[in-house]
Amino acid sequence: MSDLAALEQRASAELAACADEAALRAWNTRYFGNNGEMLAALKAIGGIPKEERKTYGQEANRIKEALTNAYEQKLAEVKERALSASLTSNPLDVTLPGRPVPRGRLHVATQVMRQITAVFADMGFQVYRSREVESDEMNFELLNMPPHHPARDMWDTFHTTIPGVILRTHTSPGQIHVMREQCPNPIRVILPGMCYRYEAITTRSEIQFQQVEGLVIGERVTMADLKGTITAFARRLFGQERHIRFRSSYFPFTEPSIEVDIDWPKDDPNADRLTKGTGWLEIMGAGMVHPVVLRNGGYDPAKFTGFAFGMGPQRITMLKHAIDDIRQFWGNDLRFLRQF
Numbered sequence: 063m064s065d066l067a068a069l070e071q072r073a074s075a076e077l078a079a080c081a082d083e084a085a086l087r088a089w090n091t092r093y094f095g096n097n098g099e100m101l102a103a104l105k106a107i108g109g110i111p112k113e114e115r116k117t118y119g120q121e122a123n124r125i126k127e128a129l130t131n132a133y134e135q136k137l138a139e140v141k142e143r144a145l146s147a148s149l150t151s152n153p154l155d156v157t158l159p160g161r162p163v164p165r166g167r168l169h170v171a172t173q174v175m176r177q178i179t180a181v182f183a184d185m186g187f188q189v190y191r192s193r194e195v196e197s198d199e200m201n202f203e204l205l206n207m208p209p210h211h212p213a214r215d216m217w218d219t220f221h222t223t224i225p226g227v228i229l230r231t232h233t234s235p236g237q238i239h240v241m242r243e244q245c246p247n248p249i250r251v252i253l254p255g256m257c258y259r260y261e262a263i264t265t266r267s268e269i270q271f272q273q274v275e276g277l278v279i280g281e282r283v284t285m286a287d288l289k290g291t292i293t294a295f296a297r298r299l300f301g302q303e304r305h306i307r308f309r310s311s312y313f314p315f316t317e318p319s320i321e322v323d324i325d326w327p328k329d330d331p332n333a334d335r336l337t338k339g340t341g342w343l344e345i346m347g348a349g350m351v352h353p354v355v356l357r358n359g360g361y362d363p364a365k366f367t368g369f370a371f372g373m374g375p376q377r378i379t380m381l382k383h384a385i386d387d388i389r390q391f392w393g394n395d396l397r398f399l400r401q402f
C-alpha cells in the first residue's frame with residue numbers, strides 16, 4: 063500500500079512539473095505506456111495476499127483514475143496555452159480575402175464536339191467508338207484503297223513497330239467495324255475520335271486532330287438524304303444565315319463523293335489567309351458508300367445503299383468562334399482557353 067501511495071505522490075509531482083505537451087506525453091508513457099509503472103502496479107494485484115487484494119485493487123484503480131483525469135486536464139491546459147501564445151505572437155488577419163481556387167472548364171473543342179454529338183443525337187444517330195490504332199487493311203484496303211492506290215498519298219501516317227499496324231488517318235475505318243457488327247440491320251451512327259497524319263503543321267492542319275465520321279445504311283438511302291442531313295446539321299450548328307456549299311470531289315470509299323464548305327465572314331481580316339482567298343472553308347468530305355465498301359462490311363449493294371461523311375470538329379470550332387490558328391487547340395495557353 064505504501065508503494066501505491068509513494069507512486070501516486072511521485073507521479074503527481076512529476077505531472078505538476080511538466081511544462082509542455084512533449085513532457086506530458088513522456089510522463090504518460092512512463093506511467094501508462096506498455097511498460098508503464100501504473101500498469102505494472104495494476105498487474106501486481108495477482109501477487110498481493112488474498113486478504114489485502116480487494117483494498118489494494120480499489121486503491122490502485124482510484125489512483126489510476128485520478129492520475130488519468132489530472133493528465134487530461136493538464137494536457138488540455140497546455141494545448142490551450144500553446145494556442146493562445148501562437149495567436150498572439152502570429153496575429154491572424156481574418157479580413158484577408160481567401161485565395162480563389164481556379165475552376166477548370168471544358169476545352170472549346172470538347173464543347174463543340176458535344177454540340178455536334180447533340181445535333182446528330184436529335185436526328186437519331188447513335189455514337190460509336192472505334193479504335194485509334196488500326197491495321198492497314200482497315201484504314202485503307204477495305205476502304206477500297208489497295209497498297210498501290212494513289213489516294214494513300216493524301217493520308218501519310220505514323221507507323222508502329224508492328225508491320226501493318228498504324229495510327230488511323232481518318233475515322234472511316236470505323237465504318238467497316240460498325241457494318242460488320244450490325245449487318246444486315248440498318249445503321250445510323252456517328253464515330254467521333256482522334257486521327258493522325260504525317261503532314262506539315264499549318265494554321266489549318268495539325269498532325270493530331272479530331273474527326274466525326276457519320277454512317278447511314280438502309281434500303282433506300284439516297285444522295286438527297288445526305289444533303290438534307292448535312293444541311294440540317296449545319297443550320298443547327300451555325301445558324302440560318304451561314305452559307306453551305308457542296309462541291310463534287312473524290313474519295314475511293316464513296317461514289318459519288320462531295321466536299322462541304324462553309325462561308326467565312328468576309329469582314330474578318332484573316333479570311334483571305336484561312337480560306338486561301340475563296341471565302342469558303344472546307345469542313346467535311348462525304349458521299350454515297352462505295353459498293354465495294356458495302357460488300358466489305360457484309361452488305362449486299364444490290365439491296366442496300368448508304369451515305370458517309372467525315373468532318374473536322376476543330377475546323378468547325380474555328381468557324382464558330384473565328385479562331386485563326388488551329389495550333390491554339392494544343393497550345394494550352396490559358397489566355398486562349400479561358401475565352402470559351
Ligand code: FA5
Nearest residue numbers: 232234267268271345346347348370371372373374377
Ligand atoms: C477524310 O478524312 C475522309 N475520311 C472523309 C470522308 C468520310 C469522306 C466519309 C467520305 C466519306 P479529309 O482528308 O478531307 O477526308 O478530312 C476530313 C476533314 O477532317 C477535313 O474536312 C477537315 O475538316 C479535317 N481534317 C483533315 N486533315 C486535318 C488536319 N491535318 N488537321 C485538322 N483537321 C483536319
